[in-house]
Each structure stands twice: as structure tokens, then as C-alpha cells.
Amino acid sequence: MNWITNYVRPRINSIFSRRETPENLWSKCDECGTMLFHRELSDNLNVCTNCGHHMAMTPRARFSALFDNGTYTEVKVPEPLADPLKFRDQKRYPDRMKAARAATSESEAMLVAEGEMGRTPIVAAAQDFSFMGGSMGMYVGNAIVAAAERAVKLRRPLILFSAAGGARMQEGILSLMQMPRTTVAVQMLKEAGLPYIVVLTHPTTGGVTASYAMLGDVHIAEPNALICFAGPRVIEQTIREKLPEGFQRAEYLLDHGMLDRVTPRAQLREELIAITRMLLRLSPPVSGDLPAPTAGMEPAAEAETAGATPAAATATTPGATPGAAPAAEPAPKAVGSTAAPPKA
């Protein structure tokens, strides 16, 4: 019996545990410590099912969740000069880049894509915090310029997801120059009259907050995201004062007028669709698949609701109530105008 419990059982257990539970199947919530099954976690958009903590999300996962059917086309970003300063700290900069590329399977800290979101054509850019802290170097600058140029060319809005520890120190002054550069890129969008929406995710700090992340027409943050220029620890040491609870977190910034919205990730897509369509003066979003239009009905709703807010649109078209039989609905556009705006 001793031999079985001490030798055989551990051997059998180790064989089975090795096969059935590789480490990457479970992740631990940083906030409440719950072990979360990977599929459950990704289905819930990397939000803890226990406490609602929003974990980091890669640009690819974000785009899959954002675009219709998860389909999008990547926008090519011009490659900048690699390591112009021949920078070295404990490691050479090219070695750090190689390690980051191997760890993330991405070439750099920002991904740009175009596609449709709620049947609204958009250009989107997302920063990758797992790639060297999402730091803003020349590539990120190039990516934002490329995204803005693409948006202007196609006359589409730009939606940007920020996540960064700040400027990339290994590129010195060249990384800081991305602040005015990206500001000019955002200005290009404004001059073209196109909406620029920023979704600030945890954490958005440093030079990124001092440039493109704070220049949006609408600023939405994810719950409890840290958004700041200098971090709370640095400020506390400088002013020698205790900072208030929740300082520089999304909810605090919303209360103090720095943000327009704090939106949980599960509602983000719906909200982005509603806001973009509102800013583009399109009819409110169409929800769900619609029946084929029947002949002999006039698509009049579009003209009267164009430019109106969703609330006004629902109020002005009482004729086509949601209670009417789906088969009798006039046209997709008219049905769309009756859809209620998503609640915050």
C-alpha cells in the first residue's frame, strides 16, 4: 500500500496532470485571485467572471471582438529605422525588440486595421501593452499617421485603443517627437471633419496621454483604468502629500471632467457603434439580422431621421413600432431607426 500511494499514484497523477492541464489553460485574476479557464475568459473579453476586473487584451483579440464577424484588413505601417541611437541599457535595444517579438508574435506595439463595425466602415488602431509596455516609438508614430491618412482617404472615422507606459526611452528624443507628430495626424482628421474616438485602457500613461490619447472627440475609458501623465507614486513623492482614493483611475477622472464615459468592455462595441453613427449623422444602429424587405413600402424613415439623435429618432417614428410583425416591416433602414439606443 505504501509503495502504491508513495510511488505509483504520484507517477500516474503527474502523467495525467501534464497532459490535461497545461499551465496556459488557466489564468489568475490579478484582482481577486480566482483561477479562470482560458476559454471562459476569452469568451468574456478577458474580464474576470468573478469580480469584473478588466485584464489586458491584445490588439488582435480586440479587433476580433470589435469588427463585424471578427473580420478586418490590416493597414500596412511603414517600417522606421531600427535602433538609430545604437541604444544599450542592460540589454541592446535590438535584443529587447527580438525578445518582445518572440513573446507576442507581433512586429511592434500597435496594430492598425480597417473594416466594418455594426455595418459602419471604420479604421481602428490598437496599442499592445504586452509589447515593451506599449511604448510609443517611431513605429507607433508611423502607425497613427498611417491610420489617420487611411481614415482621411476612405472618409471613415478613426477609433483608437490606447495602452502605454509612455514614450520608448530606447529611441530617446525620436520617441518624444512622436507627440507633435501624432498631434498633427489627429489634426488631419479634424480638418477632414472625421470623428476620432479614443478608448483609454489600463494603463494609459506618459507621453501617450500628453498627445493623441487625449485629443479625441469622445474619450471612453474602461473601468478602473489608470490614466495619467506622471504616476501617483511620482506625484506623492514630489508634492509630499497623500493622494485621494482612486486618484487617476477612470471613475475619478470621469467625475472630474477628464473623460466622457466609463464603459465596461461588454458594452463597448455597442456604444462605439452608436456614437460613431451619431457623429457621422447616420441612422441609429441596426440590431440583429433583418427580414427581406417587402415590396410596396416606402423607405421614408431615412430622410427624416438623418442627423437626428437616436432618442429623437425613436420618438419621431411611432408608426413603425417594434411590436409590429417583422415580416410587415418596410425596409432595413426604417427598422433600424426604431432600434432603441443602447443604454450606458
Ligand SMILES: [Zn+2]
Ligand atoms: Zn477577479
